[in-house]
Amino acid sequence: MEALKKELKERIINVLNLEDITVDDIQDTDALFGDGLGLDSIDALELIVLLDKEYGIKLADPKQGKEIFQSIETMAQYIAQNRTKL
Amino acid sequence: MYSVSKYIHIENGSIFENGKQIVDSNTTDFSEFIKQVYRNFEHIYPKFYKMDDLCKLAYIASELVLKDETEKDIALLFSNNEGSLDTDYKHQQSIQNNDAYFPSPAVFVYTLPNIAIGEVSIRHQLKSESAFFIASEYQTDYMHQYTEHLLRTNKAKKVLCGWVHCLNGAYKACFYLVETNGILEHNNQNIKQITK
Numbered sequence: 001m002e003a004l005k006k007e008l009k010e011r012i013i014n015v016l017n018l019e020d021i022t023v024d025d026i027q028d029t030d031a032l033f034g035d036g037l038g039l040d041s042i043d044a045l046e047l048i049v050l051l052d053k054e055y056g057i058k059l060a061d062p063k064q065g066k067e068i069f070q071s072i073e074t075m076a077q078y079i080a081q082n083r084t085k086l
Numbered sequence: 087m088y089s090v091s092k093y094i095h096i097e098n099g100s101i102f103e104n105g106k107q108i109v110d111s112n113t114t115d116f117s118e119f120i121k122q123v124y125r126n127f128e129h130i131y132p133k134f135y136k137m138d139d140l141c142k143l144a145y146i147a148s149e150l151v152l153k154d155e156t157e158k159d160i161a162l163l164f165s166n167n168e169g170s171l172d173t174d175y176k177h178q179q180s181i182q183n184n185d186a187y188f189p190s191p192a193v194f195v196y197t198l199p200n201i202a203i204g205e206v207s208i209r210h211q212l213k214s215e216s217a218f219f220i221a222s223e224y225q226t227d228y229m230h231q232y233t234e235h236l237l238r239t240n241k242a243k244k245v246l247c248g249w250v251h252c253l254n255g256a257y258k259a260c261f262y263l264v265e266t267n268g269i270l271e272h273n274n275q276n277i278k279q280i281t282k
Contacts, residue, residue, distance in 0.1 A: 016192075019121075019135040038132075045191035053188045 005076045012072075015050055016043050028073045036071075044069060056084030088237055089268025091244075093280045094150045096143065096259040103150060104269065116257050120146060129153075131209065138173045138196035140166075140252040141205045147248060147259040148206040160263075161215035161242035162203050163229060166251045169199040169220050202250060215241050224249045224260075224281045226274050233264050233272070249281050 009023045012032075016039065030036045033044070044062075047069055051057040057079065059065060068078045095102040099119050101109035113119045120142045124134055127149060134145060144164065152160070173196045180189045195201065200218040207216065215236055219225065233245045248261035260281040270276045 017135045018132075020132065042136075042191050042195060049188055049190060 001076060001080060004080060005072050008072055008076055008079070011050060011054060012047070015046055026072060028076075029071050032069050032071060032075075047075075051079070054085065055079050055082075057082050088234055088264050088266060088272040090262045090270040090272050090276060090280065091265050091268035092151050093262035093270075094147050094259070095280070096147055097257065101150070116143075116252070116255055133205075136192060137205060138170070138176075138193070138201075139257070140170060140172060140199065140250060141196060141202045143252050143257055143259050144202035144248070144250045145205055145209065147250065147261040148210070148246065151246060151261050151263050152210055155210070155244075155263075157243050158210070158212060159214055159243040160210070160212055161233075161236050161245045162206060162212065163217055163219070163232060163245060163247045164199075164203055165219040165221060165224060165229070165247075165249050166199065167220065167222050168251065168253050170197050170201070172253045173197055206246075224277075226277045226281070230272065230274055230277055237264065237266075247277075 005028055006023060009026050012018070012026075013021055013023070018037070021037070026037065032047075033039050039047075044065055048059050048062060048065060051059060059068075068074055093104060099109075099111040099113055100107060101123065109123060111119050111122055113122065116139060120139070123146050124142075129149070131145075134142065137145060173193060177189060177193050177197050180193065181187055199220070200216070203216045203218055206212070207214070217232075219229075229247055233247055236242045236245055244263055244265040246261060246263050248259060250261075251258045262277070262280050264272050270280075
């Protein structure tokens with residue numbers, strides 16, 4: 001799980017162009033939206049694409065994202081349970 | 087009679103402000119160059135990194151012209167000869183292969199050139215007249231007349247005009263601000279000199 005969290009942080013930094021942020025800056029329980037990383041609605045769509053592209057997870061209902069994308073912790077747990085790509 | 091109060095030229099790793107060179111970078115890579123310039127600004131604007139190259143270039147050129155500006159009634163008239171083709175290509179590549187069909191929302195939102203106007207408007211909180219023209223070359227006479235019409239009819243207090251070209255790693259931006267007082271007369275000859 002720790003390796004998945006680190007990989008997830010690296011991918012999020014890369015895909016969302018978070019140039020001034022490093023893996024060490026993101027805590028596992030930090031909020032990804034709002035006061036945390038300050039991601040926006042386009043970033044949320046990018047995270048949905050990331051789940052599909054890298055882990056083979058298709059979110060049928062984008063509203064699911066609200067709970068899944070709360071933090072790195074919640075994302076990693078969801079990916080570990082639902083991934084179809086290793 | 088109107089004047090050009092400030093003008094900027096960005097090309098090949100160099101930036102000129104009112105004809106005087108203020109940046110001379112030896113990097114040939116646009117991405118590296120534009121980030122170097124951004125990092126020298128005092129103003130922190132994380133959304134810069136999310137912009138496509140056309141918007142980054144328009145953002146930097148506008149920033150250099152408007153950095154000490156307090157007027158908010160500034161019309162924006164931008165132009166180039168390829169629209170958002172640089173980003174259109176990137177989007178097209180992401181949907182080229184049915185087996186790897188992953189269009190990026192963050193790329194897709196930049197597949198319109200007037201998004202560059204939107205980015206500059208958001209940054210400087212402008213709610214003004216604006217237009218993005220696609221033409222084979224800068225339409226000096228048309229832009230001159232349109233700018234003066236906006237000023238004469240009180241549609242704007244100032245007008246930021248610019249050519250912003252970004253395609254396949256090549257880039258060029260020539261921006262100038264037109265208002266009542268300035269350093270150059272706003273005429274076709276000076277506009278041609280600024281945008282050449």
